[in-house]
Amino acid sequence: MQLVSMDITSEYLIAPGVADPRLTRAVTGTDQNGEAAEIAVVEERPLTIFLNSQEIVTAMTIGDYPEYLALGFLRNQRMLRDGDEVTRVDYDEDLETVVVRTAVETSHEEKLKKKTRTSGCAVGTVFGDMMEGLEDVRLPEAKVRTSWLYTLAHKINRTPSLYLEAGAIHGTVLCRQDRPLVYMEDVGRHNAVDKIAGWMLSEQAEAADKILYTTGRLTSEMVIKTAMMGIPVLASRSGFTAWGVEIAREVGLTLIGRMRGQRFICLSGEERLVRDMDPKDAPVEEKKHRRKGADG
Amino acid sequence: MQLVSMDITSEYLIAPGVADPRLTRAVTGTDQNGEAAEIAVVEERPLTIFLNSQEIVTAMTIGDYPEYLALGFLRNQRMLRDGDEVTRVDYDEDLETVVVRTAVETSHEEKLKKKTRTSGCAVGTVFGDMMEGLEDVRLPEAKVRTSWLYTLAHKINRTPSLYLEAGAIHGTVLCRQDRPLVYMEDVGRHNAVDKIAGWMLSEQAEAADKILYTTGRLTSEMVIKTAMMGIPVLASRSGFTAWGVEIAREVGLTLIGRMRGQRFICLSGEERLVRDMDPKDAPVEEKKHRRKGADG
Numbered sequence: 216m217q218l219v220s221m222d223i224t225s226e227y228l229i230a231p232g233v234a235d236p237r238l239t240r241a242v243t244g245t246d247q248n249g250e251a252a253e254i255a256v257v258e259e260r261p262l263t264i265f266l267n268s269q270e271i272v273t274a275m276t277i278g279d280y281p282e283y284l285a286l287g288f289l290r291n292q293r294m295l296r297d298g299d300e301v302t303r304v305d306y307d308e309d310l311e312t313v314v315v316r317t318a319v320e321t322s323h324e325e326k327l328k329k330k331t332r333t334s335g336c337a338v339g340t341v342f343g344d345m346m347e348g349l350e351d352v353r354l355p356e357a358k359v360r361t362s363w364l365y366t367l368a369h370k371i372n373r374t375p376s377l378y379l380e381a382g383a384i385h386g387t388v389l390c391r392q393d394r395p396l397v398y399m400e401d402v403g404r405h406n407a408v409d410k411i412a413g414w415m416l417s418e419q420a421e422a423a424d425k426i427l428y429t430t431g432r433l434t435s436e437m438v439i440k441t442a443m444m445g446i447p448v449l450a451s452r453s454g455f456t457a458w459g460v461e462i463a464r465e466v467g468l469t470l471i472g473r474m475r476g477q478r479f480i481c482l483s484g485e486e487r488l489v490r491d492m493d494p495k496d497a498p499v500e501e502k503k504h505r506r507k508g509a510d511g
Numbered sequence: 512m513q514l515v516s517m518d519i520t521s522e523y524l525i526a527p528g529v530a531d532p533r534l535t536r537a538v539t540g541t542d543q544n545g546e547a548a549e550i551a552v553v554e555e556r557p558l559t560i561f562l563n564s565q566e567i568v569t570a571m572t573i574g575d576y577p578e579y580l581a582l583g584f585l586r587n588q589r590m591l592r593d594g595d596e597v598t599r600v601d602y603d604e605d606l607e608t609v610v611v612r613t614a615v616e617t618s619h620e621e622k623l624k625k626k627t628r629t630s631g632c633a634v635g636t637v638f639g640d641m642m643e644g645l646e647d648v649r650l651p652e653a654k655v656r657t658s659w660l661y662t663l664a665h666k667i668n669r670t671p672s673l674y675l676e677a678g679a680i681h682g683t684v685l686c687r688q689d690r691p692l693v694y695m696e697d698v699g700r701h702n703a704v705d706k707i708a709g710w711m712l713s714e715q716a717e718a719a720d721k722i723l724y725t726t727g728r729l730t731s732e733m734v735i736k737t738a739m740m741g742i743p744v745l746a747s748r749s750g751f752t753a754w755g756v757e758i759a760r761e762v763g764l765t766l767i768g769r770m771r772g773q774r775f776i777c778l779s780g781e782e783r784l785v786r787d788m789d790p791k792d793a794p795v796e797e798k799k800h801r802r803k804g805a806d807g
Contacts, residue, residue: 240753244778247790252776259731259752382750383728402730402752432679434698435555435571454679456555456698457536480548482540494543
């Protein structure tokens, strides 16, 4: 069994930092019987993100990838655009700040006037910009095999994670076909996605051949981010919102939710699904590996 | 069984709007076998909140209590303070805006310069203000009986809700002893809490004798909001973050998490717990009523 775990973890470019002592803390309390109980809980710390000299936001994060979080946040907020050349990203651990510098200063003051906090976390996309950014998005036609989805869910559920260790955390995994690549976790589900976006930007990674798998709900914000990252497939254990479904259909995103065990519902992109595995042959979801749902 | 449900719902001042057709929509997709599947999904719509003439934020919400959401959001952001007299709250359904007006204009421009998005949703509390607001908070000493907690969890789990109907939504319930009073749901967990804060402000409801029960995770933001609302007890099915626990201990908030069936963990306020019910006597959690965890 350990060999299987090592196989799973070795597939990842970035796997959850379960061995990183900075990310969790042991706390002691009492249980229902009044007996001492020691549990692991995730850390949360503020990180202030600057774009050049402009302070943008303070996000609460577990603190494992501040540079990726900053890059991805700014990118997904459309404060960093395709034409903006990032020259440096400086993280100061003592000041709990990260500064993203560009060759030429970006025009984002206008954005700061209109603030949208959406149902997501740590993210106030400028509402107008967000909808505007979507107008031109048409995702590439990408076939997705159901065998990939089942295999990914199985692998991801068996991957040691902070969630399994300490709960109260969301995970999002960038995948390619049946291989999970980058598994980011954070207290806020949008931080996890932003960290992936930051990694992709950093690595100049292609988006068209990727699948995004998340434990979080498929809200409009989640769908929009995925589409703006250029990823054509989004899957989750959790449920949908009406607007998330509408947007997915408009931009051509394949949207699969309520993925648990054999079951799933596809609410966008059915025509792009290749059903190459009988659901009955889907790997069995062992109870102990089962994530506790994640309608959050 | 129907009589039991009616008894449960009749205890509430505000119960989930399961009969409200504006809050969910039926959508059709396909399931794992390629068969047509129709499911209910929650609606999400933007709501722009104004404080006097100042546009503050656009929040994504299911749209059931826009006035309470606006009031509670502004209050929890500390843009509305105890001395600020609210004269009117005007919701415009067509424009999807709500304007909260005060007798005298509030000084909040300074807040708008510092924006904190935390791990929560739809909320960018000004980080400095948030921590400052906490400094003076010492919650009243409030005993809490474990029988109340078990009874509340049992009643809340059995209450018809949008969550049980359509998933992908968070619920927070304001309670007094073993009686649930105001059950708010929303796509974003912080919206649910803000709506309760708005109701409390509207009704001039006392906070010291209340319990806040949530499906969401007990993050620092959740703990801070609860404390700033003056509520001395916070309970959840979900888990904790380290900072949430720290803050709870500092302000004297009784914090109970991972409440499922008989079990729970108390990480703050153990001395205020009155264990008046043997955990074995806790009402059994029927599987079908069990919320799917909610580490979101």
